[in-house]
Amino acid sequence: MSTNNKEIFKNTPVDHEIHELIKNRWSPRTFSDKPVSHKELQVLFEAGRWAPSSNNIQPWNIVWGIKGSVAYDRIMSVLVEFNQNWAKNAPVLLLGVVDTKTPKGDDNYHAPHDLGQFAANMAIQAQSMGIAMHQMAGLDYEKARKEFKFPDTYHVATAIAVGYYGGELSDVPEKLQDAETGERSRKQQNDFVFNGDYRETGDVKE
């Protein structure tokens, strides 16, 4: 097998045909050398900005850093080692941070949900531009919150590696190379879609 990872379109065995931007998106651990500009990042953040959120609170906050900058190195420093080992391939690193309180001071249980919608909007916009995103939960949340001076009530929920699809398989440790080329998989809809009580899948007549 060639070690060139640039042409990879992952096999995505959908059960129902879906939009190609959703179908072809995946989370690589290698990236092209092609830089992602600040302007392109602003386009991605704009896509996120127009995501829906509970009461339009928009609890999301983003920290961004482009490779070679102090901000990038600071984001890298809060990732767990496993993620550092491949995220170094990405030309951009982000942190997704939520305010866990509403403007009235109540708990905002929907904040992580809303950040997820922000990230999903970004990911689909990125896909339309040939840019990949790889989200990460593997980071030290508290260290990140303190590092970037967010208040105590904020939660650093995710880091995100961003870059053009590409790079070489040899850019990742050998044990991660299969994941770069393997088929994507998902649970069956019957496992999580219910037409009534939990586990009640219904008997849908076409």
Ligand SMILES: Cc1cc2nc3c(=O)[nH]c(=O)nc-3n(C[C@H](O)[C@H](O)[C@H](O)COP(=O)(O)O)c2cc1C
């Ligand atoms: C919130 C979240 C946290 C994740 N955390 C990590 C992580 O710490 N490290 C990693 O390598 N991948 C991480 N992933 C990537 C998932 O493993 C990946 O999205 C999943 O396997 C599905 O693959 P796909 O995105 O290519 O379809 C995370 C994804 C999400 C959405």
